[in-house]
Amino acid sequence: MTVYQATASAPVNIACIKYWGKRDTKLILPTNSSLSVTLDQDHLRSTTTSRADASFSKDRLWLNGKEEEIKEGGRMSTCIREMKRLRKEEVEDKNPNEPKLSTFNVHICSHNNFPTAAGLASSASGFAALVSSLANLYALPVSASDLSLIARQGSGSACRSLFGGFVAWQMGSNPTGVDSLAVQVAEQSHWPDIHALICVVSDDKKGTSSTSGMQRTVETSALLQHRIKEVVPRRMEEISKAIMERDFDAFARVTMADSNQFHAVALDTEPPIFYMNDVSRAIIGLIVEYNRVGVEEGRGYRAAYTYDAGPNAVIYAPKENVKEIVELVVSYFPQREGSFKDNFGLFGGGQVVGRIPAGFNENVAKRFEVGAVKGLIHTRVGDGPRKLGDGEALLNGEGLPKNLA
Amino acid sequence: MTVYQATASAPVNIACIKYWGKRDTKLILPTNSSLSVTLDQDHLRSTTTSRADASFSKDRLWLNGKEEEIKEGGRMSTCIREMKRLRKEEVEDKNPNEPKLSTFNVHICSHNNFPTAAGLASSASGFAALVSSLANLYALPVSASDLSLIARQGSGSACRSLFGGFVAWQMGSNPTGVDSLAVQVAEQSHWPDIHALICVVSDDKKGTSSTSGMQRTVETSALLQHRIKEVVPRRMEEISKAIMERDFDAFARVTMADSNQFHAVALDTEPPIFYMNDVSRAIIGLIVEYNRVGVEEGRGYRAAYTYDAGPNAVIYAPKENVKEIVELVVSYFPQREGSFKDNFGLFGGGQVVGRIPAGFNENVAKRFEVGAVKGLIHTRVGDGPRKLGDGEALLNGEGLPKNLA
Structure with missing residues (x-):
């Protein structure tokens, strides 16, 4: 008996041009295009195993070891249905000898290698891994952009996690959503020097979910339409150009703006919706001052902060600056031992000691207590979804999660 | 020998439609019209005595007991020069018998009855009191709007402190600034029910000055022009209508927006410029929830927050709601004894005890430590500049500050 199973991993992406607002909430069509950097799966990833079997009584899903209901008409259900449709149309209808996997139920098991508590959106990597594993399972002869159309319907920004490197989500104009998809602007290898430092910030306030928040913005903000129509199109061009020319100064200016x-x-x-808190503000203050010094020294901008729908900072910087930035951040935000994920061995396994760069005005922020920034993760631009071997499958021989079996 | 001396007091004003941006930095011509509520001078005021004397060797100024240099070409110098010009043109040129006060030097002594540390902008009340006292000294036959043209050149928002009640600063269009002046939208007596609770918030971060901040916004914000052209004109009409109709719900919505x-x-x-901090955000959260309950109960919005270029909240509310709002704020921001200025005797001199209104979701904010909100001041809509008697003069017989003599 053949086992129809596939495993894939997919990366997290962090936008430089932000997605905020839907013009169609069901199809998840955005009010503006966006652009992101895909982060390295060696450090942050979702892994998903999908299996189709005629004996399965229904579609089932396990997330991080816990079974979740697949709600009828919900986003997960939509993605699975669309993938089955592609299997039928692209494979089974064209080649009657292929097994009718589209008629089988699936078991899906997914795992993130980073804690949800880190406040990093896992829906993008999660839906990208889901779609990728099903595409492998179904042996679909389609492109990553085609798959992005489906991942988008799971979670908008998930469409950008179908590619590595630098990725644009083109908003499109068709009401069916057929042209609202991700395309690669540049590969990881085009500009591998882009590194990222994620600052995980504590927050005692429960934030507004991005789904409900962005719709409130669409309905009530007097400024959003101007952003959508006038500002974002220009910035998409500017940042694409900055990426093509590996112009970090321009990249940083657009990203922060x-x-x-x-x-x-x-x-x-x-x-009003607030995602940043006093710690986020202080980190911005550090990067602004760090860049001021860089400009004064004729080196231009050397780091760029960006914040998603939460207080965490992601700081993009050329690799050579990351050590200095870690030392700077640690000077104001003392870390518990082991809370810095030194994935590139900058400190050779030793303790990170805070250090203020020459010429830096120390008074731009106060020194915070331990725990205000809970952790730091050093990563970089990475590749797109990976097809993994059976050895890394999350389902056991019975098609149930390995760790629950 | 005749003593030429006059004393006036002027109020603080807090804008509902904000002034942010100059189209002419020298003449202080704004990029948009604005509208404010004048607060009661019984609680917050600047008092200024001006004296002209042929024996004075130069113009001199004392602010809160300390002599300040009057910089050539500076804002203070501009205001004094313009007032002398009005004296000459409106009085001395028309009636040759009048003493030539415009040729005398002046001594000016000014005092605020609220501490600078409170973070309340004193430049508006200060320049309004200066211009008012000089107008009295010079017996100028001009209107408050005429005087507002000069106060504006001292500090933009000062022009609005020339009137009581509800005041618009019309941006005007003439490059000379002749039509950029304050007009009264409604008197204090039209809607005396508008009260205000000022929450003085601690901040350990030195803010960006509004003068430099607003120019940076004019130069770099991609959204400001849309606000100026499309949003503010509509809101000026909406809030004027709300004031004329005493419609607090509409007034609150526009003010907060x-x-x-x-x-x-x-x-x-x-x-980026941040003026609000985590305490400011938490106060917004309280008012949003307080209004949510009000709407649910069919009472509409019952309070409106507004923040100037700093972390302090000003909460406008109908008088009947203020006690409840104080109890609510104190529940989250415990006060030291005496830190609430109970100007209307809401608590009969007793201690204020926190109380959460019925139906209020307590989890919208955490409880802060004592001192996060340093003090609360209860005030209300008030009258315009007052002419004071010689008994309240700040200069002594020699024309020097009384407390320094």
């Missing part, structure tokens, strides 16, 4: 503007339109919402 | 949008364009600046 768009993070600011996303939070500005969130604040322009009724009632 | 415009406070949010002012901070949104500040955040959309490069580098």
